[in-house]
Amino acid sequence: MTTPTMRAIRLHEYGGPEVLRYDDGVPLPEPGPGEVLIRVHAVGVNPPDWYLRGGMTTMPGETGSTVRLPVIPGTDVSGVVAAVAPDAHGFTVGDEVYGLLRFPSFDGHAYAEYVTAPAADLARKPPGIDHLHAAGAPMAGLTAWQFLIDPGHDRPSPFQETPHRPAPLGPGTTVLVNGAAGGVGHLAVQLAKWRGARVIAVASGAHEAFLRDLGADRFIDYTRARPEDLVHDLDLVLDTVGGPHSGRFLSTLKPGGSLFPVFPGEFDAEEVAKRGITVSTAQVRSSGAQLAELAELLDAGTIRVALDSTYPLAEARAAHERAARGHIQGKLVLTVPQD
Numbered sequence: 001m002t003t004p005t006m007r008a009i010r011l012h013e014y015g016g017p018e019v020l021r022y023d024d025g026v027p028l029p030e031p032g033p034g035e036v037l038i039r040v041h042a043v044g045v046n047p048p049d050w051y052l053r054g055g056m057t058t059m060p061g062e063t064g065s066t067v068r069l070p071v072i073p074g075t076d077v078s079g080v081v082a083a084v085a086p087d088a089h090g091f092t093v094g095d096e097v098y099g100l101l102r103f104p105s106f107d108g109h110a111y112a113e114y115v116t117a118p119a120a121d122l123a124r125k126p127p128g129i130d131h132l133h134a135a136g137a138p139m140a141g142l143t144a145w146q147f148l149i150d151p152g153h154d155r156p157s158p159f160q161e162t163p164h165r166p167a168p169l170g171p172g173t174t175v176l177v178n179g180a181a182g183g184v185g186h187l188a189v190q191l192a193k194w195r196g197a198r199v200i201a202v203a204s205g206a207h208e209a210f211l212r213d214l215g216a217d218r219f220i221d222y223t224r225a226r227p228e229d230l231v232h233d234l235d236l237v238l239d240t241v242g243g244p245h246s247g248r249f250l251s252t253l254k255p256g257g258s259l260f261p262v263f264p265g266e267f268d269a270e271e272v273a274k275r276g277i278t279v280s281t282a283q284v285r286s287s288g289a290q291l292a293e294l295a296e297l298l299d300a301g302t303i304r305v306a307l308d309s310t311y312p313l314a315e316a317r318a319a320h321e322r323a324a325r326g327h328i329q330g331k332l333v334l335t336v337p338q339d
């Protein structure tokens, strides 16, 4: 009997976008305990995909990854259940599902025609949106959700010992989202609005109309002005850019306020303590249960996924080249042909 095969993008070496190879004859994966097999329709592209492609040299924190080459990258998927392990509960063949697979272990393997997934990482795709938009939601949506609404677990992140605790959000609170037009940012803007907060969006000028349309109350073009010169007494800054420059937002917060760098940064502990600010970084984790909650908001149109651009799976390299040019508005998504 011949082994069933599929097409997939694989890394046989680490490097730039050119190492994303479209391979035929890749063995079809088989669902393990608690898993389902998904016929993939669309794949969301995320920064960890290029961290893995580059050999994990730019990834902060410990991931527990045991990746070996060749490897299929990718974590975000939307598709249709094709098979179910006997002990996997909640899904049957033919269900439309979406999920962030096995994160943070980097064992997602989503850039493929088929992928196996722990049933616990999946939720039903919101019926009112297509696979392309659903595939853009899992990692960015769960990151925004776990930072702003509910971490969903008590595990410390590799970035800090204390578990992340979201800050109160609601009418009377003001939130600044830096990097507001990107994958995490554009969903965070909408979740903060949904919770009733006033939202200040920081991005380059080309994104102003987009962000105002998503509900931003105020827009700051960081290429023309420094947000830290314009705003003060904020309750929360969600800094999706993060990194070494995140400390400049400390002065924009009121005492008791919170600064959440989505990409960890370095801070002057004395200044943080003196200002009475909470600085906290979480690491996103897969959660089918939280995706089910997000699905309701996506289905109702309360929040929406914007697509920057889409590419056929075979052209994953072009998607990574697009990402490297920066200024992403929403999400990059790969389409998987159904022939």
Ligand SMILES: NC(=O)c1ccc[n+]([C@@H]2O[C@H](COP(=O)([O-])OP(=O)(O)OC[C@H]3O[C@@H](n4cnc5c(N)ncnc54)[C@H](OP(=O)(O)O)[C@@H]3O)[C@@H](O)[C@H]2O)c1
Pocket (backbone or CB within 6 Å): 046, 047, 048, 139, 140, 143, 178, 179, 180, 181, 182, 183, 184, 185, 202, 203, 204, 207, 222, 240, 241, 262, 263, 281, 282, 283, 284, 326, 327, 328, 329, 330
């Ligand atoms: N902690 C976690 O678990 C976790 C989870 C997911 C993502 N992340 C990290 O979060 C970061 C964002 O991820 P993403 O998927 O949202 O990325 P993305 O889709 O590439 O978005 C990044 C956005 O930042 C904007 N930007 C770039 N430089 C900026 C600056 N100096 N000031 C303000 N905005 C700037 C870009 O557009 P413009 O410059 O045109 O405004 C772009 O829209 C990545 O570093 C990722 O690794 C962490």
